[in-house]
Amino acid sequence: MCSQPSSQTSLYQDSLIVEGARVHNLKNISVEIPRNALCVITGLSGSGKSSLAFDTIYAEGQRRYIETFSAYARQFLGNLERPDVDKITGLSPVISIEQKTVNRNPRSTVGTITEIYDFFRLLYARIGEAYSYETGEKMVKYTTSKIIELIEHDFANKKILLLAPVIKGRKGHYQELFEQYRRKGYLYARINGVVKELTFGMKLDRYKTHTIEIVIDKLKISENDTDRIKQSIETAMKIGKHVIMILDTDTNVGKYYSKKLMCPTTGLSYNEPAPHTFSFNSPHGACPTCNGLGEIDEIDIDKIIPHPELSIHNGAIKPLGTYKRNLIFCKLEAILHKYGYSLQTAFKELPNDVRNILLYGSNEMFSFKTAPLGVTTNYFLNFEGLLALIEKQTEFTEGKTDDGNETTLFRKTTCPDCKGLRLKKESLHFKIQEKNIAEISLFSLQDLHNWIEIVPQHLSKQQSHIAHEVLKEIRTRLGFLLDVGLHYLSLNRSSRTLSGGESQRIRLATQIGSKLVNVLYILDEPSIGLHQRDNLQLIQALKDLRDTGNSIIVVEHDKDMILAADYVLDIGPGAGRNGGVVVASGTPDEFMQQQSITAQYIAGTKQISIPTKRRKGNGKTLQLLGASGNNLQQVDITIPLGTFTCITGVSGSGKSSLINHTLHPILQKHFYNSKQEPLPYTSIIGLEHVNKVIEVNQSPLGRTPRSNPVTYTNIFSDIRKLFEQLPDSKIRGYKAGRFSFNVKGGRCETCKGAGVKTIEMNFLPDVYIECDDCGGKRYNRETLEVRFKGKSISDVLNLTINMAVDFFEHVPQIYSKLKTLQDVGLGYLTLGQASTTLSGGEAQRVKLAAELAKKDTGNTVYILDEPTTGLHFQDIDILLGVLQKLVQRGNTVLVIEHNLDVIKVADYIIDVGPEGGKNGGTIVAQGTPEHIATIETSYTGMFLKKEIHSSK
Known part of the structure; x- marks a missing residue:
């Protein structure tokens, strides 16, 4: 509706009515949008589409939601400014789905933001089958009664030792451990495969690895000893943390039993799986080497030694620079001297073994002379290596160089332990259909959907019962992602690498999956990044969302989306100051009969022409x-x-x-x-x-209030330099910095160059009022007295780009840059317009x-x-x-x-x-x-x- 609608004259029984909207460039417009319909708001870039959809309708919906909170709760939330509108009626709860990258956190993936990975973690915890990472065998676990039954069967009439494993493959002397069990009455332990008596002061070689089992009992298995076996097993289970070992004394062959998941050959045991076992964001599941990131920082030797033709003395090792009389150079000199070289030798002429000692260190002892306190002394040392020293130094300096930039000495490399799969070894050895959770995360969503369809065919009756609801939820959520054209993504895809369009469609699929009703969804160009083929799927997904009882408003230019809408609103006729008016509205058929620019393009009466001749190029x-x-x-x-x-x-x-x-x-x-x-x-x-x-x-x-088109394009620097050259500036000694509203000197210090003062209203939104001192001009009186062609620096910032092109016509450096802004269709913007008010386009x-x-x-x-x-x-x-x-x-x-x-x-x-x-x-x-x-x-x-x- 182009006219001023009211609730009494509504054309629709159920409508969203906006009256007197004046946000940004909107010119007191009133619109009526049917509810439970797919409505497209279109128009030229900068015409006011986002101002109506997001800054008016969505902003009011958010404000009303926040106002339902208590005053106490509202003080912890960002205050929302009331949009400049007379009245909005028929407004449902509003959800905005904008073009924003979901999350820059390296731990955030498609799987985590859609929660599909969470359901897979639950699935693997409940029906995943465990395998040993040492032997590949399927893990087993038993009850106490089953263990007794197996022992009586496997070792009938045999002499055995019942052992409790306490140490497996670890270094240490274990003197305290032996003394602890000796005092508890245990007389023997099996140490590295040999049974030895525990004696006072007994200890092992601390630099060698050891395996130790405490002897709990020694007996011959018979049916009459069931109670003794049971009691000994329970004791061994406590000491061995739910794992015991039975050793046949005749053959010296052992066998493991456990109440936990256990490898029957090696005795390796896993904790009972839980969802966090498969989370790379939890210490229970994350690879300890890379902490669940799948990659580690590794020093790049080519960056450490960019010029191997130089000697160490002349700066071959970049982080050290050229020779200085300090301890590190003394050490390097001592190492080189031992092998017949000097600091003057070109690095590339050193043999590989010497280079490796310099880079990675050595346990050999090197002697060098130094003179602390004037006394020359021989010192002996072993050298940990340049890479270790540099790594410590960069950790200490938090990875920054002297100029504050990130150091470039490191490179990202795949984690050597988890091979980029993010999880610890145990977590990667739980499988469904011979696939672990990391492997299925690498599937495309389409392949994953196909895999999920065949999984139930291979489950036992019990597994099917346990997994039924989880599989149903996964299948449904995957279906929604496929419906919005994201079949090519995978669950492990980092959210940092998603485009704005992909991020938005993921959020859309999540909202469809939430099955909310009576909600108003506002989307910002969801077709961005979509091929025409996938666009048809997206439109159908929006219609499905509408058909479940929701209202959809889409800010969009796409022709197919406009033609598929139930209702179209065209904001124009131009952009910026020349826009902000409803120039056409109605159903697609009604819309195409109207004379707005958009309607002409949709109807085909106006179109972008195809060139009559294609260029062949310059032959190269x-x-x-x-x-x-x-x-x-x-x-x-x-x-x-x-x-x-x-x-x-x-x-x-x-x-x-x-x-x-x-x-x-x-x-x-x-x-x-x-x-x-x-x-x-x-x-x-x-x-x-x-x-x-x-x-x-x-x-x-960059979206900060102090950023604007001329600061981003560096035109403002040229304008300030121009003002610096003016006679008045030279007389007063003003430099270019005087004309910046971001630094002290020329700006108004009352408002800090903002032009407005912020009044905090505690539980109400902050109020912005024009600065009394500068009258909103941002600068102090002295600065504003300097004028170019009759205009102050503040006046220049208020010019539109179209006006500025004429104003600076005879200043080539400024003119050429402004002309480029004009040529890309931005002539309606003012030079000082805050970046926060610009549309995405x-x-x-x-x-x-x-x-x-x-x-x-x-x-x-x-x-x-x-x-x-x-x-x-x-x-x-x-x-x-x-x-x-x-x-x-x-x-x-x-x-x-x-x-x-x-x-x-x-x-x-x-x-x-x-x-x-x-x-x-x-x-x-x-x-x-x-x-x-x-x-x-x-x-x-x-x-x-x-x-x-x-x-x-």
């Missing part, structure tokens, strides 16, 4: 051969330079592995000596044809503009990862114009993209697939869009064919 190519990281299967690609090239493929097919994690690190390493290692590949050909690489990825713009385009403002050489490779994220059709058209200009200047633009409007205008396409995960990682096709559209095995080609046909 960049070839990447044998890429095999992650799921890539020895992939070879050829990128024609001087073209606009798209990398396409379904989600999880290997696009990011190929470009972001292989090609880009190769170029970064080649041009800028980057430390990031590329994924494995065989070779790259054609680097001589490129001289620069610029990447614009999906990492977010706006923030990404600010970052893109910052990269595009950098000088290109005509042989630059630009790599962009889904640059259309958050962009409207009109904004995509503008963005494509900017990218096409880059190509026209001879550069190469490489874009990872799912959006068909971008794919159809590319000069060249590399389609990765055919599926995601292990069924992907190959090149399905390479060529022009017309060629890809003819490839029947390409999902991209299938949708591209329809798009090209409809565009003609």
Whole structure:
């Protein structure tokens, strides 16, 4: 509804009604949204979609929820500002599912955030079968009566020793242990396979490993001795911690019995499994070497000794630097002297055994002279090694270098004990269907779903009864993840590596699984990162969520999503100050009859045109051969330079592995000596044809209130330098820092350059009022007196980018950067607009503009990862114009993209697939869009064919 609705004139029996919304750029708008429906809010980037959905509707829902808490409880919660709106009625409990990375914690995985791994831990604890990690045998456990029965059977009429194991394969002299049991009346112990009498003061070689069993009883097994055997077993069980050993004195062969899970051959025992046994976040289950992370920090010798042609004296060992008269150099000199070398010898000329002593240490004694207190003395020492010394030093300095940056002496390497599986040995030897919990965590979700379907067929009746509910829950949750197109992920996938779109769809699947009803869900572009094929599944999942009795509001630009909606709201007509109004609304059919820009694109009366001719490039190519990281299967690609090239493929097919994690690190390493290692590949050909690489990825713009478009792009530094050069500034001695609102000097100290003062209201939200001293201008009076073309620094920050382009027309350095912001469609933003008020699409385009403002050489490779994220059709058209200009200047633009409007205008396409995960990682096709559209095995080609046909 474009008019001002009220509860009396509602068009729907059950509606969410917003009246008089004025948040950010919204212009006192009122809307009516049907409940229990799928509603899409669309419009140009920056038009006010998020302001309505998240900053008005969701913010009010959260505020109402917080207000139900007691005043005492509210003081511990972040106060929520009341959105600037007259009235909201018909508002259900609200859940927001935004584009945020779930968790940066290395312990967080897909399995933990979906809780599916928790159910698997329960499953393995209840029906997992234990196997010995020493022999591979199935573990056994017995009751006391069963143990007696087995002993009487296995050792009938034989003389035995009943032993209680107390020490197994450990160093020590054990004098106190022997004395403890001697005083308790035990006369003998079996030590390293030999029975010996316990005597006063008895002890062993402390540097050797020993196995000790206390002799509890010595008897001949007969049916008349059952009570004695039972009593002795109970005593032995207490001492041996539920494990006993029966030794046949004639054959000297022993056999173990236990009430715990135990290896019948070696006596190795496990504790009874519990869910925490399989948790890598618990000391009960985590690998003790890596503490459950699956990787450890290891010193990189190449970084310790980057220049082996140097001598130690001249700085071959980077952390030590050049020669100094200190203890460590004295030690190194003594070691080298013993083997006939000196500190002046080039490190690479030292033999391997000497290098190993220097790096890893030695138990040999070395003699060296030093002169403490003026007395020269011979000292003897053994040397622990440079690596151990450096490791201690970096632990002490918390891994920081002198300039405060992270030290680069370490590299992450797979844990040698758990081989990256995160769990301790015992936990990895509980199996279901011959698979341990770490192995099934490596399956793709699709393969895991298939595996779960066949597990019940191989369970006993008792196991099936125990596992029924757990398997049902796992199956249901996996199904929801598959429904939102995440079949290619695995449970062990770190949440740090998930894209914003993947994170959002995981949360969506979790919410579907929660089976809540009468809830309003608000989603922010859930189709981001999804191939058209997977998008249809996502839409169906949203409809299922709606059909269970919920309302769905989706902020979205996707054409399929808009056409599948029950109701569409278009916010516009422009962006920023030119937006904030409802320009069209209704069902999709009603919507397409209206004249808004979005409606025209959806109806097809307006569209992004396909170029009449595709570029062939400059005749040179960049070839990447044998890429095999992650799921890539020895992939070879050829990128024609001087073209606009798209990398396409379904989600999880290997696009990011190929470009972001292989090609880009190769170029970064080649041009800028980057430390990031590329994924494995065989070779790259054609680097001589490129001289620069610029990447614009999906990492977010810094979101602090003091950050704004001109600080991020460094335009503000140029503006402050311009003000520094003004005559008034020179007379007063003002430097560029005077014109910063972040440091003392020129800013208003009353509000610390914020322009507003924060009034704390205890249990109510904080109130922000304009600063009395500066009137919201951020600077003190003296600073504001300096003017350029009649405007103060505060006035300049209030200019829109469009106005600033004209204002700084004759200042080339500032003009060129502002023009780039204008060219990517951000002309409506003000220079000083806080980053916290920017939409996701706006923030990404600010970052893109910052990269595009950098000088290109005509042989630059630009790599962009889904640059259309958050962009409207009109904004995509503008963005494509900017990218096409880059190509026209001879550069190469490489874009990872799912959006068909971008794919159809590319000069060249590399389609990765055919599926995601292990069924992907190959090149399905390479060529022009017309060629890809003819490839029947390409999902991209299938949708591209329809798009090209409809565009003609």
